[in-house]
Amino acid sequence: DAMVIQNPRYQVTQFGKPVTLSCSQTLNHNVMYWYQQKSSQAPKLLFHYYDKDFNNEADTPDNFQSRRPNTSFCFLDIRSPGLGDAAMYLCATSRDLSGRAYEQYFGPGTRLTVT
Amino acid sequence: AQSVAQPEDQVNVAEGNPLTVKCTYSVSGNPYLFWYVQYPNRGLQFLLKYITGDNLVKGSYGFEAEFNKSQTSFHLKKPSALVSDSALYFCAVSSDSGNTPLVFGKGTRLSVIA
Numbered sequence: 685d686a687m688v689i690q691n692p693r694y695q696v697t698q699f700g701k702p703v704t705l706s707c708s709q710t711l712n713h714n715v716m717y718w719y720q721q722k723s724s725q726a727p728k729l730l731f732h733y734y735d736k737d738f739n740n741e742a743d744t745p746d747n748f749q750s751r752r753p754n755t756s757f758c759f760l761d762i763r764s765p766g767l768g769d770a771a772m773y774l775c776a777t778s779r780d781l782s783g784r785a786y787e788q789y790f791g792p793g794t795r796l797t798v799t
Numbered sequence: 800a801q802s803v804a805q806p807e808d809q810v811n812v813a814e815g816n817p818l819t820v821k822c823t824y825s826v827s828g829n830p831y832l833f834w835y836v837q838y839p840n841r842g843l844q845f846l847l848k849y850i851t852g853d854n855l856v857k858g859s860y861g862f863e864a865e866f867n868k869s870q871t872s873f874h875l876k877k878p879s880a881l882v883s884d885s886a887l888y889f890c891a892v893s894s895d896s897g898n899t900p901l902v903f904g905k906g907t908r909l910s911v912i913a
Contacts, residue, residue: 688842724887726903727843741900774842782893782901785831785850790842 687711688791690775696797697765705760705794707775715781716758717788718750719774727774733758734781762796770798801826803892805904812880813912820875820888820907828896832873834864837887837906849873860884880911 689708697703719727731740733752749761776788802825812818835843847858854866890904
């Protein structure tokens, strides 16, 4: 089945120690998104890639970076995690942008704990 | 700027009864409206969307939603609730006005009681 895969499902890192979360998709979608979700709140968009074009949300901290080496994979790098970065991180894909009416497909998420 | 309101943090309904989860929105241009469901420790799952056409949209698992332009609402409904419908439900909106992102409501937790 076509799907969005996130690894690992659970990640524990130390305060200030860089961490990378990964996402892959078999849907061949053009757009990939990274969201941060805390405590059953609404997902907060961090950034998205439209193909190779990177789009950063204005309030996304510089501590968060992303890479998309090819269509299938996208990575979220947190350079120096703080306690406030503990959250569920959701990857999503869509065939085209939401402003063109396309729904997003989400992975299962990676729950990040910062100790 | 576009926004979504889900006025209820929690909705409780007895199994077999109809359920409604409310959503109102504000956008520039024509809205694109979505409902997603999230089960514990899982990602969001797409249920249905309204783009244009018939105001009543049918989606997965027997859910449907009614677009009401005059009331700027897009309430999620199901005729007969199941215990397995218990989850967190998010309404989301974008629009045809420029390159608009998807904006999520804060979510409504649905509890279906046997």
